[in-house]
Amino acid sequence: MILPAVIPRIVEMIPQVLPYDAHNEKLLANAHPLDWVNPEPASRYNLVVLGAGTAGLVSAAGAAGLGAKVALVEKHLLGGDCLNVGCVPSKALIRSARAFADVRDAGDFGVAVEPGARVDFARVMERMRRLRAQISPNDSAGRLRSLGVDVFLGAGRFTGPDTIDVDGKSLRFKKAVIATGARPSSPAIPGAVEAGYLTNETVFSLTELPARLAVIGAGPVGCELSQAFARFGSTVFLIPGRHQILGREDRDAAARIEKSLVRDGVRLLAGCRVKEVRNGAGAKRLILDGAGTTEELEVDQILFGVGRTPNVEHLGLGEAGVAFDLREGVKVDDGLRTTNRNIFAAGDVCFPFKFTHTADALARIVIQNALFRGRAKASDLVIPWCTYTDPELAHVGIDEAQAREKGMAVRTLVVEFSEVDRAVLDGEPEGLLKIHCAGRSDRILGATLVARHAGEMISEITLAMVCGQGLKSLSKTIHPYPTQAEVFRKAGDAFNRTRLTPLVKSLLARWLSWTR
Numbered sequence: 001m002i003l004p005a006v007i008p009r010i011v012e013m014i015p016q017v018l019p020y021d022a023h024n025e026k027l028l029a030n031a032h033p034l035d036w037v038n039p040e041p042a043s044r045y046n047l048v049v050l051g052a053g054t055a056g057l058v059s060a061a062g063a064a065g066l067g068a069k070v071a072l073v074e075k076h077l078l079g080g081d082c083l084n085v086g087c088v089p090s091k092a093l094i095r096s097a098r099a100f101a102d103v104r105d106a107g108d109f110g111v112a113v114e115p116g117a118r119v120d121f122a123r124v125m126e127r128m129r130r131l132r133a134q135i136s137p138n139d140s141a142g143r144l145r146s147l148g149v150d151v152f153l154g155a156g157r158f159t160g161p162d163t164i165d166v167d168g169k170s171l172r173f174k175k176a177v178i179a180t181g182a183r184p185s186s187p188a189i190p191g192a193v194e195a196g197y198l199t200n201e202t203v204f205s206l207t208e209l210p211a212r213l214a215v216i217g218a219g220p221v222g223c224e225l226s227q228a229f230a231r232f233g234s235t236v237f238l239i240p241g242r243h244q245i246l247g248r249e250d251r252d253a254a255a256r257i258e259k260s261l262v263r264d265g266v267r268l269l270a271g272c273r274v275k276e277v278r279n280g281a282g283a284k285r286l287i288l289d290g291a292g293t294t295e296e297l298e299v300d301q302i303l304f305g306v307g308r309t310p311n312v313e314h315l316g317l318g319e320a321g322v323a324f325d326l327r328e329g330v331k332v333d334d335g336l337r338t339t340n341r342n343i344f345a346a347g348d349v350c351f352p353f354k355f356t357h358t359a360d361a362l363a364r365i366v367i368q369n370a371l372f373r374g375r376a377k378a379s380d381l382v383i384p385w386c387t388y389t390d391p392e393l394a395h396v397g398i399d400e401a402q403a404r405e406k407g408m409a410v411r412t413l414v415v416e417f418s419e420v421d422r423a424v425l426d427g428e429p430e431g432l433l434k435i436h437c438a439g440r441s442d443r444i445l446g447a448t449l450v451a452r453h454a455g456e457m458i459s460e461i462t463l464a465m466v467c468g469q470g471l472k473s474l475s476k477t478i479h480p481y482p483t484q485a486e487v488f489r490k491a492g493d494a495f496n497r498t499r500l501t502p503l504v505k506s507l508l509a510r511w512l513s514w515t516r
């Protein structure tokens with residue numbers, strides 16, 4: 001039962017907590033309890049954290065666990081993008097889309113399924129809301145309080161070099177962390193605002209499947225959601241704009257993802273630019289400009305995934321002496337210190353690799369450097385990432401082009417999954433592994449992997465890189481047969497074969513003839 005007095009506060013959060021069912025009520029009870037009373041501030045905090053997404057939560061919980069007096073300020077929903085409008089809801093949808101694809105393709109495995117399997121979109125979304133609410137206690141205000149953190153709900157703003165105001169209260173700090181994240185960039189397309197559009201902040205509140213969906217932007221979010229909605233039954237038009245799909249990724253790997261999206265029915269409108277959006281009768285009309293022709297496309301919903309803009313406005317950064325840039329975010333050095341020695345930043349607000357696991361890793365660096373005068377560096381991180389299309393595309397470290405830019409000699413080994421028995425048996429032979437090594441050595445500089453569970457598999461390479469282990473170690477490591485991870489042993493074996501020069505081969509042959 002919603003009390004009239006709290007309705008305005010719910011309305012403020014409309015995009016995330018609608019429809020206001022039992023699941024979203026539970027989410028709200030954890031992520032922004034409406035009856036929350038902010039505590040009386042301590043006289044001074046060791047650490048004040050602004051923003052309770054992943055970077056803020058890890059900073060606050062980690063510092064409190066080490067005995068620091070910590071305040072955490074959140075204006076919206078604890079858990080930030082990841083829990084509420086990012087990783088968690090998107091991966092729940094992707095799992096449902098995969099379940100549909102498995103049923104659709106079951107005939108290839110000899111399983112007779114009745115024709116006409118279809119997705120119940122309302123149930124997919126209800127499942128997502130239920131699971132998101134189920135996960136939300138981890139990030140809840142109550143949990144943080146139980147860890148000893150003073151949680152303040154309200155918009156925080158620096159009022160000086162060592163003070164933040166929230167809800168009319170002043171928090172004095174020795175050190176602070178800015179962890180205010182990023183938001184979807186606004187599309188600069190005439191008519192878009194008037195016609196209305198979805199972003200990641202609103203798409204997870206849909207209750208009805210759009211029959212026709214235009215997705216503008218073909219980065220990870222655009223590609224993941226295009227495929228999911230196409231599998232749900234929408235006619236999806238993916239418009240990459242000036243860029244190719246997954247522009248940051250290896251071109252061969254991205255081409256395989258493109259093929260899988262098209263196979264799932266996504267209509268890729270490459271080379272088109274959206275010039276204008278107009279409101280039609282019950283529909284939205286996109287005016288497309290491409291290859292010298294102008295065309296019109298009618299859709300029911302438009303989803304924008306055209307990049308992320310750091311949240312640096314209205315934070316009083318000027319008063320605090322913190323330099324920032326509207327596009328790049330808060331300026332930090334390698335130790336994540338801002339231009340105010342006592343203020344640090346972590347996560348999407350300051351870092352180009354905008355992922356939950358990087359926000360987490362950066363927060364750990366901040367704790368060391370802010371509270372214990374540590375010298376941890378962001379540049380030492382080995383950063384993997386994954387785009388959760390089907391198959392997935394995962395990457396770690398640097399690629400060939402980046403290695404060459406740095407003047408490094410690089411050798412790339414390629415293994416196709418059609419050579420991996422388990423991938424063939426699983427009906428997933430379209431995968432690919434590319435590993436880049438330094439010069440003629442086995443030292444791994446980076447890798448790209450396309451496989452159904454590439455996100456799970458890439459950690460083997462990340463671990464090898466972190467531990468300074470090379471391809472020879474991958475070759476020596478026994479991998480259970482048959483698994484798709486054998487691809488790494490095969491890469492190790494391929495490296496060993498490159499060492500078999502004609503001279504080495506003839507010496508080995510001579511040795512064997514002596515010992516016959």
Ligand SMILES: Cc1cc2nc3c(=O)[nH]c(=O)nc-3n(C[C@H](O)[C@H](O)[C@H](O)COP(=O)(O)OP(=O)(O)OC[C@H]3O[C@@H](n4cnc5c(N)ncnc54)[C@H](O)[C@@H]3O)c2cc1C
Pocket residue numbers: 050051052053054055056073074075076077078079080081082083085086087088090091154155156157179180181182200221311314315346347348349354355356357358359388
């Ligand atoms: C659709 C989508 C899917 C994604 N999927 C993945 C994935 O699968 N894997 C992955 O690693 N990453 C994924 N990401 C990226 C990931 O969500 C972000 O990188 C991560 O959430 C960043 O965490 P953060 O703490 O830096 O910022 P955020 O999570 O954005 O948190 C910042 C918080 O600060 C608060 N705040 C802002 N200003 C103030 C203020 N003045 N006072 C108080 N509070 C304030 C905000 O309300 C917010 O809660 C995805 C992103 C999107 C959009």
